[in-house]
Amino acid sequence: MSSTTVISAPGKVLIAGGYLVLDPAYSGIVVSTSSRFYTAIQDFFSKPDTIRVRSPQFSDASWTYTVAFNPDISVQPSPENSSSNKFVHLALQHSLALAVEVQGVARVQEKLTQALDIAIVGDNDFYSQRAKLESLGLPRTISSLSSIPHFASAGVKLSEVHKTGLGSSAALITSLTSALLVHFSVIQASALSADNLLVEGRQLAHNLAQFVHCIAQGKVGSGFDVSSATFGSHLYTRFDPSVIQGLMSDTSAKLLPVLSPSNKAWNYRIEDFKLPPCTRIMLADVDAGSDTPSLVGKVLKWRKEKAGEANGVWQHLDQLNQSLSRTLLHLTNLHDQSPTAYKNVVRYISSLQPVQWEANPLQPATDQPIINTFYQVHRISQEIRSKMKEMGNFSGVPIEPDEQTRLLDVCVSQAGVVGGGVPGAGGYDAIWLLVCDPVSTLPDQSPLERVEHVWSTYKELNVSPLSSKESFAKGLRVENVDDVQGLKVLLTDS
Numbered sequence: 001m002s003s004t005t006v007i008s009a010p011g012k013v014l015i016a017g018g019y020l021v022l023d024p025a026y027s028g029i030v031v032s033t034s035s036r037f038y039t040a041i042q043d044f045f046s047k048p049d050t051i052r053v054r055s056p057q058f059s060d061a062s063w064t065y066t067v068a069f070n071p072d073i074s075v076q077p078s079p080e081n082s083s084s085n086k087f088v089h090l091a092l093q094h095s096l097a098l099a100v101e102v103q104g105v106a107r108v109q110e111k112l113t114q115a116l117d118i119a120i121v122g123d124n125d126f127y128s129q130r131a132k133l134e135s136l137g138l139p140r141t142i143s144s145l146s147s148i149p150h151f152a153s154a155g156v157k158l159s160e161v162h163k164t165g166l167g168s169s170a171a172l173i174t175s176l177t178s179a180l181l182v183h184f185s186v187i188q189a190s191a192l193s194a195d196n197l198l199v200e201g202r203q204l205a206h207n208l209a210q211f212v213h214c215i216a217q218g219k220v221g222s223g224f225d226v227s228s229a230t231f232g233s234h235l236y237t238r239f240d241p242s243v244i245q246g247l248m249s250d251t252s253a254k255l256l257p258v259l260s261p262s263n264k265a266w267n268y269r270i271e272d273f274k275l276p277p278c279t280r281i282m283l284a285d286v287d288a289g290s291d292t293p294s295l296v297g298k299v300l301k302w303r304k305e306k307a308g309e310a311n312g313v314w315q316h317l318d319q320l321n322q323s324l325s326r327t328l329l330h331l332t333n334l335h336d337q338s339p340t341a342y343k344n345v346v347r348y349i350s351s352l353q354p355v356q357w358e359a360n361p362l363q364p365a366t367d368q369p370i371i372n373t374f375y376q377v378h379r380i381s382q383e384i385r386s387k388m389k390e391m392g393n394f395s396g397v398p399i400e401p402d403e404q405t406r407l408l409d410v411c412v413s414q415a416g417v418v419g420g421g422v423p424g425a426g427g428y429d430a431i432w433l434l435v436c437d438p439v440s441t442l443p444d445q446s447p448l449e450r451v452e453h454v455w456s457t458y459k460e461l462n463v464s465p466l467s468s469k470e471s472f473a474k475g476l477r478v479e480n481v482d483d484v485q486g487l488k489v490l491l492t493d494s
């Protein structure tokens with residue numbers, strides 16, 4: 001077997017900044033997840049200029065393409081394909097076109113003298129595992145999820161799968177286009193090492209993925225999902241959509257002048273962010289579902305029509321979102337200043353409800369500022385929830401519907417739960433929580449176990465956990481096949 005290029009990209013959770021982040025005046029807090037999409041590219045023995053793409057988790061999910069050079073490069077789906085995949089097709093077309101612009105036709109043709117086999121797989125979290133847990137007779141807990149094999153077959157077609165909101169299309173596009181850039185030597189694999197995020201290769205990968213994702217979706221969103229798939233957790237401020245508007249309407253135009261990192265029109269901003277030590281994000285898929293584009297359309301219509309009312313909400317939320325990111329980052333500083341006091345506090349508040357955290361007058365003075373800062377995070381995240389709900393009430397959109405409010409209220413009053421909310425655009429389909437994650441809480445339950453118990457026994461909504469944590473690997477990552485559990489068996493050995 002010849003060498004295999006494997007590139008992964010993480011999923012995302014927008015914990016603050018939904019709707020605001022569509023406007024370049026505001027930023028959002030995006031956390032990248034340990035759940036990833038993987039693209040593996042190998043040579044295989046078939047006709048030259050042929051690319052076969054497979055998604056082995058789904059039925060009817062293999063697509064063959066022919067690459068023609070006449071004289072411009074074009075990637076054509078085979079008439080024998082039994083389904084189409086616009087996202088995959090556009091990723092191939094534009095990545096190869098960019099490769100031709102950078103490397104010249106001859107080098108791209110040379111790489112295609114052997115056909116390519118491309119396998120795309122997403123960690124189980126991207127797709128709801130509720131039905132699988134039920135069929136295995138397992139409770140809806142994180143430990144049950146670990147008994148499902150990696151990259152489990154969904155048993156359905158892609159068009160029928162129940163997604164969980166982690167941004168499957170953005171992670172898929174970012175891993176696929178970047179794997180093609182590396183395989184065709186447009187960028188070096190070393191450009192994707194974690195040491196320095198703002199290197200040109202990674203930026204080119206970002207710009208290409210943003211463009212392909214926009215064109216596949218038929219619209220320019222804020223792009224926080226592709227940005228976190230590329231750079232990991234950060235505070236995101238969007239790029240001006242005009243940078244790719246020309247390419248969106250004239251797809252035969254040259255890509256490199258627009259997508260090059262030296263094009264100053266790419267004015268997105270990435271600022272460092274990570275969740276504090278000894279905490280963990282918990283995510284749940286709520287079996288109700290919302291149509292994000294229609295929520296966005298209605299909220300933006302209201303913002304246009306009732307600018308005065310909306311601007312007040314936007315300003316207030318912006319203040320809160322900025323305080324949240326500052327306060328979370330401050331916790332990391334407090335940890336670094338006094339790791340022992342910090343760990344003691346986390347253990348202490350893990351067994352108390354947030355309203356009790358500040359109540360002990362005998363708390364050592366070293367612990368007070370740490371406890372107060374954790375309580376600030378709780379308070380700010382609660383205020384963000386209520387402002388987002390107000391935004392929903394004003395615009396007639398269920399951003400934090402009453403059902404989710406009841407669920408979140410139960411969750412955030414558990415001992416050791418710092419805060420939570422509805423991610424991204426909100427709606428009925430998911431929640432996030434930040435919980436204390438101390439080394440041990442024995443003989444007490446841990447906050448994670450308490451939340452799992454609430455979720456698995458909750459009656460009003462069917463709540464199913466995801467196993468994702470925050471990914472500290474910064475976005476795109478070069479993988480070694482043998483290190484990715486469950487991947488090797490899905491690759492061809494032809």
Ligand SMILES: Nc1ncnc2c1ncn2[C@@H]1O[C@H](COP(=O)(O)OP(=O)(O)OP(=O)(O)O)[C@@H](O)[C@H]1O
Nearest residue numbers: 055085087120122163164165166167168169170172
């Ligand atoms: N494993 C996969 N293999 C190939 N294509 C996939 C795969 N998963 C998703 N896709 C592509 O992404 C498309 C789904 O994109 P869509 O924008 O609807 O999802 P999304 O908003 O990213 O979903 P979510 O955020 O809930 O994960 C599918 O129609 C398919 O083209």
Ligand SMILES: C[C@@](O)(CCOP(=O)(O)O)CC(=O)O
Nearest residue numbers: 018019221222223424425426
């Ligand atoms: C509403 C919005 O700000 C966030 C949508 O996030 P999500 O897809 O619900 O995670 C839209 C966007 O940023 O593109």
